[in-house]
Amino acid sequence: MIVNHEEFRAYVVSRGAALLRVANQLTGNPCDAEDLLQAALAKTYLAWDRIKDPSSLDSYVRRAMVNINISWWRRRKIEEYPSDELPDVVVxxxxxxxxxxxxxxxxxxxxxxxxxxxxxxxxxxxxxxxxxxxxxxxxxxxxxxxxxxxxxxxxxxxxxxxxxxxx
Incomplete structure (x- = not known):
């Protein structure tokens, strides 16, 4: 595997903020979004030499984020349980x-x-x-x-x- 580290770094610097916004919308949580983007970028880094078309990089990362998020969602345990009483909420x-x-x-x-x-x-x-x-x-x-x-x-x-x- 031969990865041009500078090309990858330049891509992350230029597209990172936009990709993080997508990750945030997918997860609904800024911390989870950062983890999701990091995992997707790690997958992208490993596949960097196989991605021939630079214009498809965003699509590759977005697809990786969607797949990873679905995998995480499937593994998540139920943390909330239904209740007969609703708490009073002040909004x-x-x-x-x-x-x-x-x-x-x-x-x-x-x-x-x-x-x-x-x-x-x-x-x-x-x-x-x-x-x-x-x-x-x-x-x-x-x-x-x-x-x-x-x-x-x-x-x-x-x-x-x-x-x-x-x-």
Whole structure:
């Protein structure tokens, strides 16, 4: 394995922030996002000499992140258990946290819907690009994005109706 360390380093420096945003959207947790990106970059480093087209690097890393995240999700143990009683929750709203509310709503989506929305609207990928990246059909991408967006809209409307401030 012959890896040009400077090329790899330059790639990570130039694309790291954008890839970290994708990882954060996939995991919903900044610490997990850093771990996910690091694991995906490690896989990319090992495959560096086999990746012939530099324009496909982002796709390779994103696909690695999706696969790793799915593997981690499958291994995760249930840490929360249902309860008959809901605790009283005091929610204070600060207008600066609209972005946080959107991220929380994204976190509540099923994995495929969240992934498709992140790739479509955060990474500005086309539906065929998403389909290739995730290994699914374009129709599945369209329905995943559509259903996910409907759930996001519904989530924000329900939260607003419950008295939480959502702008």
């Amino acid at each position: 204070q709203y600060d207008h600066r946290h609209r972005y946080d509310e959107l991220e929380q709503a994204l976190d509540r989506l099923p994995l495929r819907q969240r992934t498709a929305i992140v790739l479509r609207y955060y990474e500005d990928m086309s539906e065929p690009e998403i389909a290739r990246t995730l290994g699914i059909s374009v129709g599945t991408v369209k329905s995943s994005v559509s259903r996910g967006m409907a759930k996001l809209r519904g989530d924000l409307v329900v939260r607003a109706a419950a008295g939480e401030h959502v702008n």
